[in-house]
């Protein structure tokens with residue numbers, strides 16, 4: 454299947470021109486996206502440079518590892534240290550180097566304090582558990598895009614008995630809704646996360662579009678996708694409407710993936726959850742329903758949490774970066790040998806989806 | 820983390836819920852538990868080793884038409 458047309462130079466330039474032409478009809482237009490992969494595309498294709506000065510693309514809380522609380526990271530690390538001989542902590546690569554109060558899973562493992570294994574996919578996780586007698590705990594991170602696959606494996610697969618899950622999954626629509634309600638984000642429109650919407654549906658954002666009069670458009674990840682979504686937002690503004698629309702039709706159904714949603718709801722329920730730097734957000738996390746609680750590592754091992762934890766290392770301004778209040782380069786620790794992907798201080802510099810990391814990859818040492 | 824990769828189904832195992840997907844010269848194990856009726860030859864979006872959506876050739880064409888409509892300014896917030 455040829456998907457190259459979505460990055461066709463002429464198409465991208467005509468979209469940029471069309472946006473430019475319309476941009477005199479309104480003042481400042483702040484469009485927030487909530488997806489690290491969008492930030493990645495925006496930086497890689499220098500899309501901000503193609504937009505007029507009055508249109509701002511703002512990176513919001515779109516990186517699941519960035520919003521994983523130190524409270525959870527500390528709990529899994531402390532459990533792993535106390536039970537080193539009996540257990541292996543598995544997780545996705547992006548999570549490894551995110552620091553909790555003191556250690557990241559990577560630094561604690563490097564210091565020989567616990568056993569950590571990185572997995573790329575859930576098949577590898579199951580394989581890992583099958584090939585060891587130790588307990589394998591999956592530190593299960595990600596938005597609904599990842600939570601649904603995890604739930605599907607839990608529901609449909611014959612899992613080894615020594616495998617359990619520590620869920621730090623988050624639900625994007627409710628996260629964004631509560632941040633808007635609390636007045637923590639100040640925007641004019643939302644670019645919805647294409648892949649998270651594959652599961653939740655664009656429909657999950659209707660409430661936001663209605664209640665906050667915000668045009669919302671779900672977009673794919675090629676440059677033509679993102680610019681057309683911006684144009685769709687502008688068209689909504691011209692027509693004085695605020696709806697949830699779908700630009701990413703080749704992949705995304707407006708109502709989302711019903712089977713994925715059902716699987717997710719069968720296994721997990723929504724619970725209040727701490728988002729790093731943003732505090733507790735109502736009904737924004739996924740935790741086990743009673744039927745599957747035997748796979749919940751927190752319950753199975755009575756994992757202890759401490760309320761003394763450090764979300765932000767000294768000087769790190771990730772919370773402001775996540776809310777789109779500042780740009781990464783406004784953090785005094787950005788690059789300059791202080792905070793880099795080789796030695797990340799805050800979570801935003803770790804994952805490919807972290808805003809600081811995405812800026813560093815393109816801008817490097819400024 | 821939320822990076823989804825478009826891949827083509829090249830094999831479905833007997834269990835009906837897992838198999839192999841391919842993109843370029845890379846083949847990977849994949850679960851098919853959250854898509855309806857996976858078939859060999861289908862294009863799917865793969866995330867965390869799981870196909871989370873089918874990608875439709877016809878809808879890819881319609882997607883381009885949608886972008887053309889955007890350029891003409893004829894989208895107005897309808898689904």
Ligand code: SF4
Nearest residue numbers: 770771784792799809
């Ligand atoms: S540059 Fe580093 S320290 Fe500064 S906000 Fe980003 S991650 Fe935090």
